Amino acid sequence: MTRYPGQKRFLIAVDCIIFGFDGEHLKLLLIKRGFEPEKGKWSLMGGFVQSEESLDEAANRILRQLTGLEGVYMEQIETLGDPERDPVERTLSVAYFALIDIHQYETHISGEYQAEWFPINKYPKLIFDHSNMVESARKRLRYKASLHPILFELLPEKFTMPQLQYLYEDVYNATFDKRNFSRKILSTNLLMKQKDKDKSASKKGAFYYKLNKRRYNDNFDSFLKLIPNPDHLI
Amino acid sequence: MTRYPGQKRFLIAVDCIIFGFDGEHLKLLLIKRGFEPEKGKWSLMGGFVQSEESLDEAANRILRQLTGLEGVYMEQIETLGDPERDPVERTLSVAYFALIDIHQYETHISGEYQAEWFPINKYPKLIFDHSNMVESARKRLRYKASLHPILFELLPEKFTMPQLQYLYEDVYNATFDKRNFSRKILSTNLLMKQKDKDKSASKKGAFYYKLNKRRYNDNFDSFLKLIPNPDHLI
DNA sequence: TTAATTTGGTGTCTAAATAACACTTAATTT
DNA sequence: AAATTAAGTGTTATTTAGACACCAAATTAA
Structure with missing residues (x-):
């Protein structure tokens, strides 16, 4: 050589x-x-x-x-x-x-x-x-x-909307309005609502969601603008 | 050692x-x-x-x-x-x-x-x-x-709006409406219009602009969203 | 000198996205 | 039965994006 x-x-x-x-x-x-x-x-x-x-x-x-x-x-x-x-x-x-x-x-x-x-x-x-x-x-x-729905990689198969929001809030060290947050997340059509609830974190319980894996893979690169105004990004 | x-x-x-x-x-x-x-x-x-x-x-x-x-x-x-x-x-x-x-x-x-x-x-x-x-x-x-005004690094001290647009169009392999483009660029307040024109590329000539270096440095990291819907970004 | 050509420059209106905001519901605990 | 806690949902105002067409300036050709 x-x-x-x-x-x-x-x-x-x-x-x-x-x-x-x-x-x-x-x-x-x-x-x-x-x-x-x-x-x-x-x-x-x-x-x-x-x-x-x-x-x-x-x-x-x-x-x-x-x-x-x-x-x-x-x-x-x-x-x-x-x-x-x-x-x-x-x-x-x-x-x-x-x-x-x-x-x-x-x-x-x-x-x-x-x-x-x-x-x-x-x-x-x-x-x-x-x-x-x-x-x-x-x-x-x-x-x-x-820009990409990458944070779902951190979640188990079933997760709740509050959990997902905590995750985004911790990543961005920010707080989001839960109405706006869930509307935006759901508008991506990446999630499938389940019939059962996670009752470990509250009395009422929060519905589980699952990731639609096909859509996730298909749309991974398509610039979803998940965080609208990330001043945080330096 | x-x-x-x-x-x-x-x-x-x-x-x-x-x-x-x-x-x-x-x-x-x-x-x-x-x-x-x-x-x-x-x-x-x-x-x-x-x-x-x-x-x-x-x-x-x-x-x-x-x-x-x-x-x-x-x-x-x-x-x-x-x-x-x-x-x-x-x-x-x-x-x-x-x-x-x-x-x-x-x-x-x-x-x-x-x-x-x-x-x-x-x-x-x-x-x-x-x-x-x-x-x-x-x-x-x-x-x-x-997200950042990085392309100005490619330009000489004085440049015209059409040149700047050609640059963005070549980077994104896309075309932009010149009215929307210049409005968006000017809204960043990064440019200072000059009194003289570049007459080399057209009869009418295009006004020169200079980059405001102070604003450029101050705002470099502040997520300017220069390209609104970059499907191009993979 | 006048007309034609070429490129630069500008303004408005519509649609879509974002951001702000408060009450009701479900379930458990007291 | 009442109180508590966290989940879930809808509307409106504001901002931003996107579509679109004409006039202006200067040179070139007729």
Whole structure:
């Protein structure tokens, strides 16, 4: 194999910003780093890219290691490559975000990484530049969710309108009028109202909805303008 | 220096998608690759990341090598890392796009790279996955320009309303009503009408406008909704 | 010098989307 | 039976978008 002479080669990591939603709040899954440096500190789940895998494959592998989940919605965000970002050796890191159904995760908890969910507005100090990655991921999530129905990836098969609204409110750190909100969501025709109710959160109970998967897939890219005036988007 | 043992290290390239606008059409700056493999084929301008430079620094260096320009608007798009993307040796490439004022470039032409401008809708076959990068860059440009006044980065200090409209039309591959277009652009208050006209493109001549730089910087992130219904955005 | 040609520039009206706003209903608890 | 709690629903005003056509300025041709 010919090579390009005289060029430096670098370690490549993939780090995953894993989002979940517990029915009330947007959460972030963090682990305690298992090796030096910064062993025992809070960190994103990550790992090194292997010789024969693509970046997407690495991201999926790393997510699977922690959560056991496959087929999860993931998206590459950015690559950070400051020469000083890892004190041990220069390492570039490709950040991915993942949107998982937190309930599916809970059946797969692996103690190995001492993982914990943190509220997105109150997570601990992270190693290296991982906090920057989290903030980039939040920004990207807002961007994307204002135009595409991406947040349904965080929900279980059946969910209620109040839950959906809590989710949007937490993502945008804003409050919405529930009449306007449900009208807008329903106007997308992506939801199918169920006959049964979730009675765990209130006396009256809230009707369940299911996502119409076909319409969801067909319309994913069609610019739904779910958030009308997102001043939030920076 | 401690090291992470047993991990593979990779070559990292930065490739630049360089956009320009000649007053009529959106253009792409390509070079003829100067070394094997694929020597002499059309390619994006790129280079390897050096030991002590960040990715942004590498991107700026590479752009400067070709154009002589500094302080140009650049944005990281994505990192491609398929194991087979470079046949010689596994190389990851971080793609950046750059928006330059084509007129400033023209004073800096360096024959070394045999660079040429191509219309964005008619550029030659490119090496490796460079065509994918170009298409990602176009998509990102549309996304960004529908929400932020980013396209002014492509224009000279003085420009006319028809030129600006040609630019938007070429980016979105669409046509707009000129009455609605100028009303919308002017409503942003980003432009200052000049007293003189550009008479090169018509008998009547079109008034020049200048960008109000202060307002531009202040409002860059404030979601201007410049393109109301961008079905185009995928 | 007059007429024709070309491109620039402007205003109104209709339709659609957004935003503000308050009461009733269902079910449980007291 | 009354009180409590959260869910669910409709109307109106305002704003924004979209469709649409004529006049003006300057050069070129007759």
